[in-house]
Amino acid sequence: MKKFLLTIVLFGVVFFIVDKGLILLRNAAPAKEVDKRLEMILNGQINADVLIYGSSRGARDILATQLGDTLQRSVYNLSYPGSGISFHEFLLKETLSKKNKKPSLVILSVDDPAELQENTNLNFRLDRLYPLVKYPEVRDVLVEQGHKNFLLSELFVVHQLNISNFDLAQKKFKPIDTLRADGSMPISFVDARFSHKFLNDTTYYDVKKELEPQRRSFLNFIDICKKNNIALLVVCTPNFYKPTIGFFDRMKSLVGNDANFMVYDTVKNVYAQHEEYFSDDVHLKINGAVIYTNELADYIRRNNLIK
Amino acid sequence: MLFNSIHFAIFLPIVFVLYWFVTNKNLKLQNMLLLVSSYFFYACWDYRFLFLLVFSTLLDYFTGIKMHDAKSKAGKKFWFWLSIGINLGFLGFFKYYNFFVQSFADMLEMTGLHVNIWTLKIILPVGISFYTFHGLSYVIDIYKDRIKPEKNFYEYAVFVSFFPLLVAGPIERATHLLPQIKKARHFDYTKAVDGLRQILWGLFKKIVIADTCAEYANAIFAGSHGYNGSTLALGALFFTFQIYGDFSGYSDIALGVARLFGIELLRNFAFPYFSRDIAEFWRRWHISLSTWFRDYLYIPLGGSKGGTFKKVRNTFIIFIVSGFWHGANWTFIIWGLLNALYIMPSILFKTNRNNLDTVAQGRIFPTIRELISMVVTFSLTVLAWIFFRADNLSHAMDYIKRLFSSSLFMMPNKKPFLATKAHPGVGLVLILFFIIIEWMGREQQYALATLGKSWHRTFRWAFYYILIIAIFLFIGKEQQFIYFQF
DSSP, X not given: OHHHHHHHHHHHHHHHHHHHHHHHHHHHHHHHOSOOHHHHHHTTOOOOSEEEEOSHHHHXXXXXXXXXXXXXXXEEEOOOTTBOHHHHHHXXXXXXXXXXXXXXXXXXXXXXXXXXXXXXTSBOOHHHHGGGTTSHHHHHHHHHTTSSOHHHHHHOHHHHOOXXXXXXXOOOOOGGGOOOTTSOOOOOSOOTTOOOSOBOOOOBOOGGGBOHHHHHHHHHXXXXXXXXXXXXXXXXXXXXXXXXXXXXXXXHHHHOSOTTEEEEEOOOGGGGGOGGGBSSSSOBOHHHHHHHHHHHHHHHHHTTOOO | OOXXXXXXHHHHHHHHHIIIIXXXXXXXXXXXXXXXXXXXXXXXXXXXXXXXXXXXXXXXXXXXXXXXXXXXXXXXXXXXXXXXXXXXXHHIIIIIHHHHHHHHHHHHHHTTOOOOOOOOOOOOOTTHHHHHHHHHHHHHHHHTTSSOOOOOHHHHHHHHHOHHHHTTOOOOOHHHHHHHHXXXXXXXXXXXXXXXXXXXXXXXIIIIIIHHXXXXXXXXXXXXXXXXXXXXXXHHHHHHHHHHHHHHHHHHHHHHHHXXXXXXXXXXXXXXXXXSSHHHHHHHSSHHHHHHHIIIIITTTTTTOSHHHHHHHHHHHHHHHHHHHHOSSHHHHHHHHHHHHHHHHHHHXXXXXSOOSOTTTTOXXXXXXXXXXXXXXXXXXXXXXXXXXXXXXXXXXXXXXXHTSGGGGSOOOSHXXXXXXXXXXXXXXXXXXXXXXXXXXXXSSSTTSSTTTTSOHHHHHHHHHHHHHHHHHHOOSOOOOGGGGO
């Protein structure tokens, strides 16, 4: 028994040393990343009057610098392709809890019709979190999301990591995800999968398909803005298909009637005539994004959303 | 309390220390400790069902004694059928009541009669299929005069509820486990280290292989109507490794934990995916259940005696019953039926005992013939697992129809993998690593039994650390073991 216990202790001590050695790996990961926006949030380095949250539609279709120039305010885009509302909620919470400048306006880009429904394209971007596990806030959210265990995460460095942390290569942007200094990710090419044909089918929004966690996150997002006295503008960027009937009404009903919470219905049929503005069915090319950003700036000014 | 939970990681060392340091001098105390810890372990799931376990234990304990003491054959028969009836009654009620009521209503519906059925929201007590079969084998063995009833209740209760095997087997026999419980146990360094090694390999199988494969398989099966054939083939493949990693991983942990307490449990898996025919597969998959059905159903039905018809009939019966044992769903029954069909050629041509040895014994690589046999057997198994995993029969049929379409040769869809933790390539690399290690250890009791034993301690430990690091990397939410639902 003595030999057994000694072996166990020795094995455990060596493992403890190996585990603590992994701190080097964990702490080296952020420097390998090319998209530093989340780390900037965590370090309190976001300094803008207007912040944009959303998925790829928000990232590609809203040009932060152009919007800022028009509004004479600083604007930063925190939209992440492939991200869903729960991730946006997390980003907003972190932005406000750190020493970042409190924005006076938050723009939330929502996806018609998938925003609150089951959609594998809108996720909690774990791949953005794992390189930053050296930050306790990131570890906490991984535990909260059920991807890591609290006790194990506190005790063992290895449990904080993901297999991607073992990739020590310097990350590079894919052509489609090139990030501008203002956080926007416009694109100038046409996707090979683009149908080039405006989809005129009438589809109806089904509230029953909404998922409770998504709905909760959406309402939390609104609530956080309200509590922090931040104007919120919910927008839906143009698509190359007929808007889903009922989607806007649903968004409006969730946002409520508060003057600071408005839904800007930008889906106009004029876009249907101009396939040259689109990269694919759901994203604008940079020329379309320029026009759309101007419309957005006009709307913000007209409604006096920035005090 | 799951084997892959923090709670178990705390529970196990406490019981281990109490067992070897506090109660080590007294067998009665050791058994009492095992019993109390087993009941605590079970109560962690749902304390309400603890009474059912205790009742089942008491029932078989007393009917066993009564049967043995019965002066007449009729008396013996009475106690025997009382025990069988109550045991199967509980199992039938908790597991099959809704299934039978629903199926009856569906049948009437087909004849044009509409009935308002009365189904119940029944919670299935965890492990009921396993401990019921434990008890049944004990009672049948006494009835058949193969064993004498156990007079010591505590020892019998430990046999039924020993926590490593309580919720998902292996399904033990009184002849194998009871003598070990009755005998004084002394700490054995080699056995204990071996137990830890088997636990490590079991955890790796469950957390790294099964849970990772489960993510991919769940995503693909959930949206199977929208994916091409190659994606569905991947889904079936991932489920094939999920269920093996999950169940054999559980069994490895159970065997390893029992060994820490000086008890050897029955082996449940013997590298089934390296089988060269379906008969061999069934000698290597869930061995404790297969042998249970062989001994308590197939042989009493006449076994292979009495001509081809009887042999075929009995084979179909045990496979269908085995499918039904897994759950109250037609998918399991079809899965059993399909396996019965698979095994038929070897029954009819009497080749079912052709492959009794281990494939490529003493060699590194298999022959081309062996390789082809393994691939064919494996493919048939993968196909059958689709029924096992599908939500219902129409889901399974639709899955298979889409799988065997021209899109089988297209690139897999990306969509089901977008929401998963890791790239599907990671899953495939893990499966490859897993197959290699299993292949290297296929002549042993479990893959790591001797692997690395001859290496220098530095390399051996480095290998164990790699496995542990992988476990820590992949462990997330505590995932249930598939067989807990049975």
